Amino acid sequence: MSKQLVAMILAGGKGTRLYELTRKDAKPAVHFGGKYRIIDYPLSNCAHSGIDTVGVVTQYESINLSRYIGNGEKWGLNGVRSSTVAIPPRQTESGSNWFIGTADAIYQNLEFIDSFDPENVLILSGDHIYKMDYAKMLETHLDNKADLTIAVLDVTLEEAKRFGILSVDKNDRITEFEEKPRNPKSTLASMGIYIFNYRVLKQSLIADAKDETSEHDFGKNIIPTLLAKKRKLYVHRFEGYWKDVGTIDSLWEANMDLIASMDEDFYTVDKHHFRIFSEDTNSVPHYVGKKARVTNSVVNQGAIILGEVDHSIISNEVFIENGARVTNSVIMPGVNVGRNVVINKAIVINDITIEDDTIINPEGEKVVLVHQGGVK
């Protein structure tokens, strides 16, 4: 049976700008929001969008990520017609090849996609935080009879300088694409979310693979080539929260944004709608001690808080001792915060111990990363 839409998630990147956070984990496996991993977002989006087939292309530290993805059960993507597969680089008749660029990562897996005989393919990144119904994007794509539809976010003119920017005509057909323009002609920023007509995608990837001058990248090569060939490229306008979490600063900001956005709607009115699925850690509900004080924060199950916490994210199995004070910080799972420790404006990497009386970043001029080896 052919499929209308198969999703491929690009999750192979190392994420060098996250430093020690990605020393042992691929970027998409980095912890987020006290309970989640970054890749829970695109996978949960797929589940809520009625997509049942997802290939997750892995490369850097692929074992932990593959184990986490499993058969897709955590996101309900293991039903009768479902298929969730982590795909690392592999050895084939033609040799063994690492994925060279984003386009190459899909090119090397065309046979996998072929096996589902899809009409369209959704290409996603494994490192963005957002909730999106891809079914709506597919609708836009089919209405326009597009070869490629790119999801866009309307940003400010200043922000536009940091993104791939798309100019469109009155029908939202793309006329121009510029990567990080100094003088943006439009404020429609590419979110790195693409729906391709599969026939067109396959042709482009095969042609691109033969081009020795290509960097085999969707933004740099595939999209400009299709545009030059006057193929039908359209935008799909997305409204809502979206953030690339590729740096320590942006990861911290996204976590702080989560505290602010977890309002009443999220918990009561909206509680069964579009929730982000994740792994259950089999933890006891979190415990708040007799002298503790917790305000303005997000706290996951399994945590024990005896000290003070304000405006922070506390993950599962975090232990915060008496007299400790944690502010404006993200504490990843399994961290022990000792007595009288002060932590401000920090991301604390998972499973480490902060010794008693340690003072970290009290002035808080910039976000710091706390890891086994020290403070960055």
Added chain:
Amino acid sequence: MKVLAYLNLHHAPGLGPLTRNRSSAVVSFLGRYAFMDFMLSNFSNSGFDRIVSLVDAHPHSVLKHLGSRNTFNINTKIGMEIVAYNEGGSKAGPRYNTDIANIRFNDWILDQTDPDFVVVAPSYFILPLDFRPIIKEHIANKSLVTAVYQQVNNAKTEFIGRGIYELNSDGQVINFSRNKGEKNERLIALEIYVFNKDTFKFLINEAQRISSFYTLSDIVAYQAMNGLRVDTYAYEGYLRCIDSYQHYFDYSFELLNYKVRRQLFIPNWPVYTVTHDTPPAKYEETAHVNNAFIANGSLIAGTIKNAIISRNVKIEEGAIVENSIIFTDSIIRRDKTISHAIIDKAADVAIATELSGTPNDILYVRKGDKV
């Protein structure tokens, strides 16, 4: 070694208003668990892969909790995680609705799994129990039946109505009676058994021959006193018998104390339950929380002191919750005060300004009520 493990929900004590419309096995505990999770996790952690829940009443509540029914399974193909319900027995009235009648009604399970050993355990005793050493001893002693007990020194006030054993010098059961609270030192029968398959089959057939009202514990006791060798295993460690509304309340609060909690939640012995993928709890600027368990999905803007807050509970600004247990999906509105109360699921405390019980008379608000 194949083990068939029955979770026995028959003949469990009621918990007053909490069990009016649900099995005591699925009563919410510590904000996230159902009581049955503890024994089922013991089964799973002990490596048992064929697990049957013998449901006596309110099967809807048990089915709802078990959900996809793979929470406790090890191998989802070879393993079995099912609910056995004896519809006829249930209709025939409580005396006929025995564990043995249920096992016999669903006898295909025993035939199909063809186990080496059968384990039976109830859900109203809460304890972290590793069955592996018990089975090891059962095999080493060439036992037919091994019954688990705990030696206690508070039987005058606790474990009233539970079984008590008298043992001979070889640790075999020579007498079985019910605890009426005459003295403190007792060997409390936990109604946890390991049987050889053939002994088990003999007992459930024999029970039916003697009396249609016989329970598994009745026939074990009857046979023990009539010459069957029933060996015993002494369990030491955390044990609570959830046998009344008051005990439910007291044993919940006792676990706020870390020294007690770590006896139940022990390392490398996870307690599994059904996940609902709720987001972590959120504390607002106005939150003031001390000595409490808070489950995921809760939104806290009020004051909480000595309390257990379950999933998706909302405590609005100015609300005060003290010495209380709030079940899933309930809301405590602005400026309302709750103390010494149990607020059942999806209740809405919006009208009454103050709802106060006392330590010995815990106020109860029904599931779904608006008060």
